[in-house]
Amino acid sequence: MDNSYGMLSVGVEDGVCVVTLDRPEKLNALTHEFWTDVVRLLDDAEADDAVRALVVRGAGDNFCAGGDIDGFGELGDIPARRRYQQLAMAAYRAWEVFPKPTIAAVHGYALGGGCELTMVTDLVVCDTTARFGTPEAAVGLMPGLGVVRGHANTNLHWLKLMIFTGTKLGADDARLAGLVTTVTEEGQHVEEAMRLARQAAQKPATALRVAKSILNRGSAEGYDYSVEATALLHSTDDQREGVAAFVERRQPAFRDR
Template sequence: MTYDHIVSDVDGPVCRITFDRPEHLNAVSVEMWEEFREALLAAEDDPDVRVVLLAGNGDAFCAGDDIQDIRDLASATEVLEYCEYIREASGTIERIATPVVAKVDGIAYGVGCEIAGLCDVTIATEDASFSLVEPKIGVSSLNGLFRFPDLIGTKPAREMMVTARTLDAAEAHRVGLVSAVATDDEVDDVVADRIDEIVESAPLAVELSKRLVNGEREGANEAVTVLANTFLSEDRIEGTSAFLEKRDADWQRD
């Protein structure tokens, strides 16, 4: 299938999905979310595909959600629908039985950081960087709220969410966000080794293990509510405006 914002290619047991908006640092628009979800489900439905590999085209893995989409949200209904859609689309990574491997080269910010964390295996280059940057534009994270405490531990997740600071690849590996770090020259070999190890494992055992480990967890609805409330705030309006206008945000506290 041909997409406008991603590239999906199947080569033997591997489906490679590439975020393909390099001019926007692979920021995820609403259309890109839909294509991404469709490609993941298509990979799961393909009996020959044993592994999905995620990567980004250009200088970034994924810079987060498209700020223009966020800024254009007007009504409470639009906000809630958008937030629930992000939860559904991003959660597809964990819901499909097919293991998903991320190759992170460059920045993985906001939802890009969350996508990297949700994957079953995450390999980063030495110059990759990670941040739950959402508070800088006046909103909360989503998967950061209800998945990262389980994935990387409560303390590191708390710090990432309240500081929005950037972790380099080594620190991301230390806190468990990244499975391994490799040089630019070695990263493709490390990714290939992990893929080979998955393919050489029993398919049923791999799929059932992933389904059990990634079962539905409490907190998803609450995280959507928190995100929706921040989207409806004056902070979101000021934060997204400041980002697009390339200036510091002027936060107001009543």
């Protein structure tokens, strides 16, 4: 495997592929190139027999603050925005069906696309600093992956609270909601994620692959609808106003159009 895939730094340790979201100066916000880079990484990790499990973590003080809003204005017309959503959803889908066990090690913010990445990861370990949120409505959007797959693990009332109000869940509430498997003391999340990954790496790969495919059966439902809905939301006046307000650090004036 390569050592670098765009904003992703990669290494292999004890049969575990350790993927680091490595853009700490931007809170590890996801670039447009991330979606194709992560698919390439997953293809390489699947083909590498030395990789038996995968851990994803964030560099710096946070896991991931979501998509890079600064780039939203460059998406162009509705067809271009639809293509962007197709890339993003294809990457999430590839992450979800990756046949080897995946574990997210979360600290600090896991927001928007970062929170959604944890929703398609098999296990989620976080420390006490973690904050999970789906704030997309604040910029006139919805969590495209969150509305499709979030309810697979998360209590629906908690998920609606996050989407409708922008509420961020701390570590303990995230565990109650079903977003998180294990909560550790501050700074111990990567160590715990690696411990679980090493355990999984020792199990027969075929058995885990078959079990995972059955557990994820039916998970593709809703992906295509979400692409269309999110692409349309990207073209609304409210979305443009939400992004402008975010960049200008002011309250948005939504007009429901």
